[in-house]
Amino acid sequence: MSSALNLSHEPVTKIASGKLTMWAFLASELMFFSGFFGAFIVLRNSNYEVFKAGSEQLSWVLALVNTFILIGSSLTMALAIYHLERQNTKLFRAFMGLSILGGFGFLIVKYFEYSAKYHHHLFPGQEEHTIFFSFYFLMTGFHAMHVIGGMIPMAYMLFRSYGKGGYPYPVKVETLGLYWHFVDLMWIFIFPALYLIFP
C-alpha cells in the first residue's frame, strides 16, 4: 500500500534506523552499568578494608587475558563487517567465527574464575562472601550475560551466511558490532574497578 506513496523515504538523519535505535539502546545500557558503578563507589567508600581484601583475592592475570581476548574479538568483529561490506563472504565467516570464539574464550576463563571462587567459599551465602564479592558477581555476571546476548545473534548471522548469497544485511552486522564494542568497553571499566584498583 505504502510502496507507491512517499511515506517510506530514506532515513531523515541518513543513519539507518536500526543503528540509530542501537545507539539509543547503548545510551540506556550505559546508564544501567552506571547504576552499578554508582553503587560500587558508594559502598566501596564505606567498606574500604573489605574491598581491598576482596580485590587482592582476584586474579588480575586471568582478567588481563580476558581483556585481550575481548579486544581481539572486537577487532575481528570490525574486520567481519569490513569484509561483508565488500561481499567477501569467506573472510566474513572467518572473522565472525573468530569473534564468536573470542566470546567463548572469555566465558571459559570466567568459568575458571567462578569455580575458583566457589572453592574458596566466596559465593553469596558461603562463609567467605563479602559485599565486595556481591559486586564482583553482580558486575561480571551481568557483563557475561551481555556477552552471551551478543554471541547468539552472531552465531545466527554466521549460520545464515552459509545460505545462498551469504548474509544479506551488512547494516545489521554493523549494528551488532556497535553492541559488541560496547560490551568490550564495559569490561574495560569493570576490569580496573574490580581487579586493579587496590586502595
Add this chain to the structure above:
Amino acid sequence: MSTSTLQHGSAAEHGHDHEHGHHHDLPWYRKYVFSTDHKVISKQFMLSSLFFLFVGGAFALFIRWQLAYPGQAIPIIGDILPASWATNGVISPEFYAQLLTMHGSIMIFFVIIPFAVGMFGNFCIPLMIGTDDMALPKLNMWSFWLVPPAGLIMMAGFFTETGYAAAGWTSYPPLSAQTGLAKFTISGQTLWTISVFLVGFSSIMGAVNYVATVLNKRAKGMKLFDMPLTVWALFITAIIITLGTPVLAAGLAMLFMDNFLHTSFFLPDNLVTNSKYFGGGQPILFQHVFWFYSHPAVYIMILPLMGIVSDVMATFSRKPIYGYKAMVFAIAGIAFLGFIVWGHHMFQSGMNPLLGTTFMLSTIVIAVPSSIKVFNWLGTLWRGNIQFSSAMLNALAFVSMFIIGGLSGVFMASAPVDIYIHDTYFIVAHIHYVLFGGSLFGIFAGIYYWYPKMFGKMLNETWGRRHFFWTFVTFNLTFFPMHILGIGGHMRRIYDPNVYDFLKGLGGINETVTIGAIALGFSQLILVGNILWSMKWGKKAPRNPWKANTLEWAAPEHPGHGNFDMDITVYRGPYEFGVEGRQDDYWPQWEKGASVTVHHHTIAVADDTKTFGAH
C-alpha cells in the same frame, strides 16, 4: 562504506514494503495478536491498561473500605474472599500491606505508563509525523508482548507462601530485601522485582524505537519544530525512559540478589534478622537509585499527557497554541530538571540535610517550566472560540487539577514543611491530583480525541460528558479531603486509624473519601460502556471530525496497515488556526499553500506572491 550501507538499508526496506503489499494474506493471529501495526499495538496497550485499571481500582476500594470501616466485614463479597486475604470478611493486616503495594505498582507500571507511553506513543507518533509505521515494527511488537507476562508474574505473587509483595510500590529495603525466607525462595517480592524489571525493559524497547522513529521517519518537509506538541512530549519522554529506566533496572537487579541470593547491597551491618547474611550495605542507597528513576518517572507519566492536552486545547479553542516553542523548551527543561531533584523524596531518610537543601532548591526551580506550561495553556484558551467537547472538558480538568497537584508539590518541596507532612495522606492527595487528576484525565482527553481515528467511529458525546461530570465530581470528593487528613496527621499506609487517638476525629472524612472512591470507581464503567457501545453502534467518523491540523487527520477514516492513502508533504506548523485570508478557520499541515508571517500572525497568500515573502 556508508553508501553500501544505505543501499542495503533500502533493500531491506523494500522487502518490508513487499510484506505490506501482501498484508491481506496475514493469518489472523498476525493481524490481531502478534501484529506489527502500530495502531493494533496501541489498542493492545489500551486493552491491557484498561484491564489493569480495574484490577488496581478494585484493590484501592478494599483499602478504602478498611480505612473508613476498620474491622467491619466487607459487604457482599466479604464472604467469598480467600482465607489468606480476609477472616470473616475483614481483610487482614498482611493482606492490607499487599493491597497497598499492588495498587500502587499496578497503577504506575501497568496503567499510567502503558497508557501514556505505550498506547499514545504507538498511536500518535507514526500518524502525527506522517509515516507508515514505527522505525522497527517488530521491536515494537515485542515491547508490548513483554507486558502481559510481566503482569502475570506480578499477580502470581498470590500463589507464593507470603502472598503478593508487601513493601509498598517503592519497595524500600530492608523490608523488601530481608524477607526472612531461605535462599532461592520465590516470594511475592521476588516476583515483583522480576515483573518491574520486565516492564522496564519493555518501556526501554519502546522508547528507543520512538526516538529513532521521530528522528528518521518524519514526513517530507516536516522539520522538528513542525511537530505537534504531543510528538515532542512523547519524544522527550522516550529520552527520559532511555536514560532513567535502566538505572531502576540496576537497582532492581541488586534488590533481587539481596532478596533471592542473600547478598547485602542494601542491608547494613548488625541488622537483626533470622537469616544469615554479610552486612556492609546501605538501605538509603536503594532510595537514591530508586528515586533517580522514579522522579523522572513521574514526568514519564505526565509529559505525554501535557502534549496531548496542548493539542486538544488548540483544536477546541480554535487558536494556535500560545508560545509553541516555549512549550517545547519547557518540556525539555522539566525533563532535564527532573533528573536532579530526586532527593525531595528523602528529606526524612537520614540523608545529609545540606543535600536536602540542594534538592529543595532544584525542586522548586521545576515550578518555573511547569508554570510556563500552565500560563501558555491559559493563553491558548484566552479569547478562544472554545468548544466544550468531552475531550476538551477532560483537558481542562487536567490543567486545573495539575495546578492543585503542582501547588501541593511545592509545599512538600520545601524541606521544613515536608518534615511535617511527609508520609501522611497529604502525599497521597498530591500523587492522586497529579496522577489521576493530571495523567488520567489527560488519558481520557486523548481517548475522546483520537477514538474516531482509532476505531473509525465517533464516541457518544452525551455519555462522554456524563462520564466526565461524574469522574470530576467524585474525583474531587475522593481526593481533596485527603489533604485535610494529611494535615491532621493521618499517616500513609496504616491499617487501622482507630488505634490512634488523635485520628479518631477524622473518621467522618475517611468515610466521605471512601464513598467518593466507590462512586469514582463505578463512574469509570461509563467510559468502558461508551467505548464498547460506540465501537459497534457509534456514528461513522469522518476523516477530520474536529477540523484539526495535524497529520493523523489526513489518514483515512479508519486507517489500515500503512496508514495513509495519499502522499504526505508538510507545508506548515501544526497550529495554524484562524489564519487571515482563508475561508476555513484551520489550515491542515498537509494542505498546499503559501503564507507570510507578520508580527507572529500568519497570513495566507496566493502561491505566486511567495517571492515577496516578508517578515
